[in-house]
Amino acid sequence: METFELLAHPARLRIVHALRGDRTLTTGDLCARLPDTSKATVYRHVDALTAAGILEVAEERRVRGAVERRYRLRQENAAISAEAAAALPADGYRPVFALAMAVLVAEFNAYLDGENADPVADLVGFRQHALWLDRDELEQLIAELRAVILPRLANQPAAGRDQYLLSPILFPIEQAPTDPAG
Numbered sequence: 001m002e003t004f005e006l007l008a009h010p011a012r013l014r015i016v017h018a019l020r021g022d023r024t025l026t027t028g029d030l031c032a033r034l035p036d037t038s039k040a041t042v043y044r045h046v047d048a049l050t051a052a053g054i055l056e057v058a059e060e061r062r063v064r065g066a067v068e069r070r071y072r073l074r075q076e077n078a079a080i081s082a083e084a085a086a087a088l089p090a091d092g093y094r095p096v097f098a099l100a101m102a103v104l105v106a107e108f109n110a111y112l113d114g115e116n117a118d119p120v121a122d123l124v125g126f127r128q129h130a131l132w133l134d135r136d137e138l139e140q141l142i143a144e145l146r147a148v149i150l151p152r153l154a155n156q157p158a159a160g161r162d163q164y165l166l167s168p169i170l171f172p173i174e175q176a177p178t179d180p181a182g
Helices: 003-009 012-017 027-033 039-051 082-087 092-113 135-153
Strands: 023-028 053-063 066-073
Touching: 003 012, 012 023, 012 027, 012 039, 012 066, 012 092, 023 027, 027 039, 027 066, 039 053
Parallel strands: none
Antiparallel strands: 023 066, 053 066
């Protein structure tokens, strides 16, 4: 199965999110992180992601006679290649966008269902802005966003550092007005 197909499932994508930041988690940890997903489903998806090389076993140890495995994300294998994205027809973006929204809703619901959910204190935000940009301005905006976001992707879990899901979504909603004189 291609990386694209593997990540095109809400539970698998949420598992990938949970392991970002060079974390190692057990399937039990992942089940706690995805309380709205059955244990059997989490185990099945961890197996699929491991078989595909997206996850790897970071550590094994015996716990009460059973083997407990801690998994780590292989970041280099957990991304959709530019070639795969470019090969997708325009209409193929519909299910990808729907998946992204389903994951976002599932993660947000899991957050709100948590006993410590406090959207105001946690600075939860979901704003939308309509911007008029030419191609150069758009490319500059994307470069600036990358410059701000990319260094933070390397942040490791630490005391006082909560994990946030940032989901920039960018698409045109109106074409440039035409010049009536020309």
